[in-house]
Amino acid sequence: MLETVLGLYNYWIVIILMMAGFYTVIARGNLAKKVIGLNIFQTSMFLMYITMGAVESGTAPIVAEGATLYTNPLPSVLILTAIVVGVATTALGLALAVRIREAYGTLEEDDLRVLEDRQDTLRDTAATQDGEQPVSP
Amino acid sequence: MEQIIDIVLLAFMVVTAIAMIRLRNLFAVVMLSGIFSLLSAAMFVVLDAVDVAFTEAAVGAGISTVLMLGTLALTFRDERPATRADWPAMLVVTVTGAALIYGTLDMPRFGDPDAPIHQHVAPRYIVDSPREVGPPNMVTSVLASYRGYDTLGETTVIFTAGIGVMVLLGSVTRRRRRARPTTPATPAAPAPPEGRP
Known part of the structure; x- marks a missing residue:
């Protein structure tokens, strides 16, 4: 029992962190906070891969005198790529947030929805004044 | 000893993540996300993935934090308190998490040298890469040559x-x-x- 718990502890923590990030993304209305939640999710994924690659009493995958058991280098390589790509996506997401704030003056999802609705209504009334039928949403 | 460090660091990470969810001041959240990245970098060192550790420390804790601070400077410092109920999100997250935890029961135990992941291409990288590619660091060889x-x-x-x-x-x-x-x-x-x- 204890062995199972210790052997799976890392995975369980990874899942808790993953769900923490997921919760931030779906439950919080602030776009910057959503990007941060995405970052938590990402980091938990990194931990999962590295945990899978670890070997009991192994050493870092660098050739050394007297070392016989190395950890798996492949997850490290994949996660190195993932970290850098993750930062690229974070930068893009944050740039989008800045752009949205510039256009709408807010980063809250609820406000954005209200503004969108109002713009749609304005467009519809403008269209009716020109003698056209309003476009149904 | 390693196991204890592992448990404590991961517990710290969970605490940091929960604090990040609860705080409304985005500046504090960004600082905590830097701490979170550093903790994960320490975790990678414990798990013998040193290359990942220093990339995470430099890129995750460094560049990401700078990017987020820049965004805060161009937008807002605070998040508005929640207006809608969050129990549907909580329900979705709990159900998904429970399903995933059920899935882990079949995973190989932590540190098991006979796990399937260690059987396929990894031995080739470990045994042959110093001779075939050159650098003593196998991660470098795989990153720059094999993949x-x-x-x-x-x-x-x-x-x-x-x-x-x-x-x-x-x-x-x-x-x-x-x-x-x-x-x-x-x-x-x-x-x-x-x-x-």
């Missing part, structure tokens, strides 16, 4: 993201400069209904 195309793809992704950021933010600064002498806001953007700081 060099992955790294090329990664560079493409960064290049594309860089162009995307430039296109998005370039128009922001240009519009600001142009809008300064006349009215500050674009005509399509009326002020938000509730005044925000």
Whole structure:
């Protein structure tokens, strides 16, 4: 029992962190906070891969005198790529947030929805004044 | 000993993540995300993935934090308190988490040298890469030689993201400069209904 718990502890923590990030993304209305939640999710994924690659009493995958058991280098390589790509996506997401704030003056999802609705209504009334039928949403 | 460090660091990470969810001050959240990245870097050292550890410390804790601070400087410092009920999100998260935890019961135990992941290509990298490629660091060999195309793809992704950021933010600064002498806001953007700081 204890062995199972210790052997799976890392995975369980990874899942808790993953769900923490997921919760931030779906439950919080602030776009910057959503990007941060995405970052938590990402980091938990990194931990999962590295945990899978670890070997009991192994050493870092660098050739050394007297070392016989190395950890798996492949997850490290994949996660190195993932970290850098993750930062690229974070930068893009944050740039989008800045752009949205510039256009709408807010980063809250609820406000954005209200503004969108109002713009749609304005467009519809403008269209009716020109003698056209309003476009149904 | 390693096991104890592992348990404590992961517990710290969970505490940090929960604090990040609960705090409404985004500046504090960004600082905590830097701490979170550093903790994960320490975790990678414990798990013998040193290359990942220093990349995470430099890129995750360094560059990400700077990017987020820049975003806060251009937007808002605080998040509005929640207006809608969050129990549906809580339910979704709990159910998904429970399903995933059920899935882990079949995973090989932590540190098991006979796990399937260690059987396929990894032995080849470990045994042959010092002779075939040269550098003593196997991660470097795999990154630059065996899976060099992955790294090329990664560079493409960064290049594309860089162009995307430039296109998005370039128009922001240009519009600001142009809008300064006349009215500050674009005509399509009326002020938000509730005044925000």
